[in-house]
Amino acid sequence: MSEAKLQLEAVDKIYNAGGARQVHAVRSLDMTVAPGEIVALLGSSGCGKTSTLRMIAGFEEATRGSIRLDGREIHRLAPAKRNVAMAFEGYSLYPPLTVRENIAFALKSSSLSKTAVAERVGEMAHMLEIEDVLDRYPSSISGGQQQRASLGRALIRDAGLYLLDEPMGQLEPQLRALLRGRIKFYIKERGLTAILVTHDQTEANALADRIAVMEDGVLQQFDSPAHLKDRPANLFTGTFIGEPPMNVFEAEVRADSGRLRFGLSGGVVLDYAEEEFSEALRRTLAQKLRVTLGVRPHAVRLAAEGAPAEVTANQWLGDQTHIAARFAGGSIVTVEHHHAPYAKGETIGVVLGSADLHVFDSQTGAAISHGGALA
Amino acid sequence: MPELRIEDLTKRFKGEAVLDGVSLTVEDGETLTLFGPSGAGKTVLLRCIAGAVDPEDGRILIGGEDMQDVAPEHRGIGMAFQNFALFPHMTAFDNIASPLTAQRRSRDAVREGVERVAKLLKIDHVLSHAPRALSNGQKQRTALARALAASPGLLLLDDPLRNVDAKLRFEMRLELPRLLADQGATVIYVTQDYKEAMALGDRIAVLSDGKIAQVGTPEEIYRRPASIEIARLFGDPTINLLDVVPEKDGAGVFARLSNQRVPLHGGLEAAVGRDCVLGLRPEALRFSANEDGIPVMIEAETPFNEKTVTLVVTARGREILISRPAGTPAPASGAAQIAADATDALLFDRATQARIVPDRDGGSTSEAAA
Amino acid sequence: MDHMSPIERWLRGIALTVVVLFFMFPIFWIVLMSLQTNETILRSPPSMVFEPTFGNYVAIIAGRLDSNVASMGIAFMDNLWNSILLSVGSVAVALLLGVPAAYAFARHKFRGSEEVAFTLLSFRFAPPLLVLLPLSLYFQQIGLANTYLGLIWVYQLICLPLILWIVRGYFEDISPDLEHAYRIAGHSWLSTFRRIALPLAGPGIAAAGLLAFIFAWNNFIFALVLASADKQPVTVGALAFVTASGIQYGQIAAAIVLSIAPTLALALYAQRYLVEGLSLGAVKG
Incomplete structure (x- = not known):
């Protein structure tokens, strides 16, 4: 030793x-x-x-x-x-x-x-x-x-x-x-x-x-x-580490007919196939009504089929672009490594992959899962 | 909203010129970031505009009117200070109300005005607090609210995010453009952080040693910096600077790095044979799997926000920083090959430190697209 | 670091008590003396046991001094009134002149401003008698001798430098940005002075005012030379207790208690205000 x-x-x-x-x-x-x-x-x-x-x-x-x-x-x-x-x-x-x-x-x-x-x-x-x-x-x-x-x-x-x-x-x-x-x-x-x-x-x-x-x-x-x-072990480290800071949303968990859905405010629903989450995780989530979701800005993907979000700021910093958009009753931040063209007011599609999802306990802040597996 | 024109402004302290013939125009409704290292004269320039400091020479025109004999209170300016400068003996409400009470508005009009900006800046719940009972972020927002309260035509923001923590600074950086756009004011935003300057400014004025070194859009300043100094001020990690003497052969002009060619585009024949400095931004370099790259030894890998920065050394002992998006694969130690994305290479004259402008400037980006 | 054993705490308590006793004893003794007759004061050995009497106070307030040989009138209450009038008047004038001057010296550096400020302070260095002799001659000629106005004027030699230098420091401690911010918000320089500079320097102004008051109150030599009996303050008036038939210790003690009472009350009141003012804090933030 x-x-x-x-x-x-x-x-x-x-x-x-x-x-x-x-x-x-x-x-x-x-x-x-x-x-x-x-x-x-x-x-x-x-x-x-x-x-x-x-x-x-x-x-x-x-x-x-x-x-x-x-x-x-x-x-x-x-x-x-x-x-x-x-x-x-x-x-x-x-x-x-x-x-x-x-x-x-x-x-x-x-x-x-x-x-x-x-x-x-x-x-x-x-x-x-x-x-x-x-x-x-x-x-x-x-x-x-x-x-x-x-x-x-x-x-x-x-x-x-x-x-x-x-x-x-x-x-x-x-x-x-x-x-x-x-x-x-x-x-x-x-x-x-x-x-x-x-x-x-x-x-x-x-x-x-x-x-x-x-x-x-x-x-x-x-x-x-x-x-x-x-x-991140809990919501504190999750939001403390990382620049720009992690996007955080309160969500309602719903599971039915082979789908796992997270209901965000503003009527946004994140809809995933059940298999993307481990069975143990699904069992844990089934006992929770509300959870806190975290997604790192660089993990936010922009694609036409995603949930709509309205660009509020597009800031090019030379080697990367920080984009803020109105999303789920709040705001979501994403990072691109090139000079992204989106204009203010433009609607973009936001895709949050299940592999990039961090789930935290809303009460204690402790991490429940990272990606599809239990923390 | 007024246009601001500064003509040949000079200010000396104890015989030393802090501002040395500064001329600058900020257009109606534009946000101009005033960027420079500490001691460059940014704050003095802002104070001259506000009327807190009298310049020795030159003119300041707000909306075409010479400000020479106009007292600070009659210039129609809103200002936020780096140290917040909140009145400690007044509540947040009274602080924000101070520009409104000066206009002798009715009590209801004052209340309405304060509540409007307080809501905008999300501090309506702490209006009855004294400044000492506010968190740093709330102080900063209160200071900003005070500057905005009377909807001034010209807004001077003196590094307002300097004294708040990283998370809040980031949040405000994304929020500010919308706030400023809603005001419709002409804005001068002073900062020492090049990211803030690029993110917030329609244009950036770079101040150095009391002189304007370059004025341009973020794109112009970053891609076509006027000098080595400006190239070094923008970008983190800092631009790599390598001494070269450009050569020319049948394929065009190129610089030689460890016996590898780095082609120089845009018509730089004039630079051939001169002592030059090649500027390569860390993100314009990458590790190459081919054997035709520049051989280097990897010294240290330092993760950096959403990027990974690697310090490598060439055979001749030149240090080079390379950055890549976090998570992209690359060798972590030992010998490696690197290649330069030559479309973004900058060339400077070693003697004058000025950028050598290619015959077809700005063409490099379209070449990259093609 | 601040870890203290019970013994240390105990020792510290004792040390504090000793210090307090040392400084408070004279006052305590004076109060005791003022409640005794001359006979009990002068007995030997001194004793703490006596029958308290308010005779001394009655005599002083009534203005009659009865000794075992004779009875004479004294003007102590008039002296007290003179002291109050002179001190309050001087401090008021000094504040009125000194605070704006201090502000000017703190904010506007002009050629020779340091020299002017220093000259004002230098009045404090000169021995008072040096100034007094020529002054009394001038005052005789222009009719200011033996007037309240003349005395208040001379008292400015004591009060004005004090207020100027203390308050100037407080003004300098206020960040100029606070005033700039208020001006830019649209207020005139006068209202900036009144609404920002004055309130923030308030504790300093109070402290300077208090000090000036105490110095004015305790002044002896100016009034001795320049004032006749009806304008004399208590410091000079106390001389009257040294009579041909002896020194009236009991009455002197009572007079002292009466004459320190106003300054003591003022100090206690102002102390609370000073602490409040200092805890306002964040002047620079």
Whole structure:
């Protein structure tokens, strides 16, 4: 059995315990990170992702539960022994040092020769495109450059675990895609283990092998980006992950004479042959009157025979087109990968294939099925 | 609804030109997005139009009337601010009502007007709340409602979606065009997000270092950017830029990438032998099964919204980003071949950074169709 | 982080009590003294046990000071009235002049605006006597000496800089966008000042007004030099208790209680308002 790099077991974090303003920031969190894995903690502000990272870094103690790094309880380890590198959201570069000195500082305690340090700093600067500001002071460079320098200072270390707090939030948009690729290559090539905290799902999707989606201190789902998209565990992850967000409709389930029908508001009925859904799923659905349906925008097909919808917006973004249309008493969004010609006010046919249908429990939000099979 | 004309506008702060001879016309009923990186002068330009900042030089004409000596309150403008700028000591209702009370309308007329826009923006249930009791999305909608309340002829929207979360931003991006069309107003929409600029603008004005760098439809800006800088500002992932020297043989003009030909269409004879930069958008590149593609090594694959972006490196160490719709098959690691869809290739002069316009510009798209 | 054991909580309680006692004791003692006769005050050792008497208050309000040797009239109630008139008058004038000035300094940077603002503040640096000597001569000549108007004018040296500098900071904290938004909505600059700037700087104006009031109330030297007996405030009037036949501690204490009562009441009232104003929050959002 391969040893887990990092293991969180039933971790709770409560601020102001017993006080008037008690905050339960993290609730019974279980999570295991394998060596060489990149994991993202994703969620909106206040979801508990930063508290989790701070506990892993050892800045805060878990109120309950255990956190083990390389099999050892983290709070038993002196900070220097933890061998954790961290890039902070607020950059936290040392102001009296140049960018070069800031990055090299992380190698101070190593036994590398001066030339070796210079070489590694040079490589890092090349990767992060900060070669031309290496001899400047943090206060005289842009926020994006500071963030890249801070990333460099964390990544240059030989650490067992890399913690990156919103590592790319301030990056210049033109550099993002390239740096994501380079950093992922850098981490993967060296087999490093990294945990990044972010509120930006694009960043999480691009970099992480697995994403932990958090909300209200509760881990909603811990899965690969592909599974988060195709098999969301509940309505929250379903609508949180994905850009544009998932289309959601309330529906009435009706099954008769070999057909399974979902009645949407506005008189729209989605009519499928019974065989498109597994028998177990049909039995479950038979007990539900109302369900919530989800369809990803890119799974919405446009075809003449589909249910009619009136185009309200057609926005071409260069490499894809986002189309919104009035549908089933609300609106439906679809993505095309080309310059779609539909004009405002035009009627289009919307086809929702049973294979692309996500069914959620209307009360609990838990996923019932993805495609034709039970979740 | 008025037309807005800006002529040679200049504004300096501490001797430094923030706006440097900006001229721009926004037609009656048009939505123009003003796009540029931060510090380009977008907000200052908007403030000059609103009358909150006085320009040193140049003229602003709204509906043909020079605004030089017209106070902000008499310019007939509605404006939404990036930070919302809601009056914290007034309820949402009073905030939205403020343009109506200024016109000394009757109490009933004010109530009617507020309720009309509040319903339009779906905030009619929070009208009695103070701004601090509103969610971020509601604040943003309240700010927008205030700007729309008096049905101004000219609407200035200063990056109104900047401070709301991704989901809301997306929702509003699809909803805004209908709202603005219903108003019939002339709109200037400032944004730092190129997607917003393309999605919302009938035309886009690109502002860079206090100067207008290009004005055009989203199609023109994306397909025929005036310079490398503009090509880099539009598109995510960013356009691939590769140094080339175009050559010519019997089959036509082409650029050489790792000994493979990338044909250049549209009559670019003038570029032959010059130092150029070839711009290839990530979506114009694809993995090729044939052996005649450009050989590359795959470094990293990064899923990206509904796309997958791959970073590859050529034998000469050039980095290239390729994007494809999510779910389409492609090699994930190791050696591969790529090919360029040359109809969308852009060519820039390396010295001037300007695009080299082909003899038959815009012809490339029809060629692609044929 | 905020985890506290019962012992820590207990110790913190004690520490707070000590601090409160330290600051409240003089006031408490003064109140006790004001309820005693001179004899019980001066006995040795001092004792907390005595028969409370309102004699001191009665004497002060009635305006008759009876000592064991003689009986003389004092004008303490007049002094109190003078204090109120001078302080309220000065603060009112200072607010009227200072708030618009503060707004101008906060919003309109013009050549030399910093210098002008600083000059106004510098009046506070000069020793009051330096200003007073020439002023009293001028005032004699133009007939302002020993008038309420003249005193209120001089009191502006105390009140105006205070209000100007405190309120200016509050105006600067209001996002200019709020005012732009109101102007663009169609309101004149005057109504923008009244409806947006003034209410949002309200807590600051109240705080500055309160401070100015306290400084004006406690002023001694201006009134001592420029006012004769009938215009004197309590600070100067209290000198009357130092009589040839001794110092009337009981009555001084009663006078002090009466003279701090208005400022204390005002501070308590304004504090509630200040907290309310601050919790309004989101001025910048």
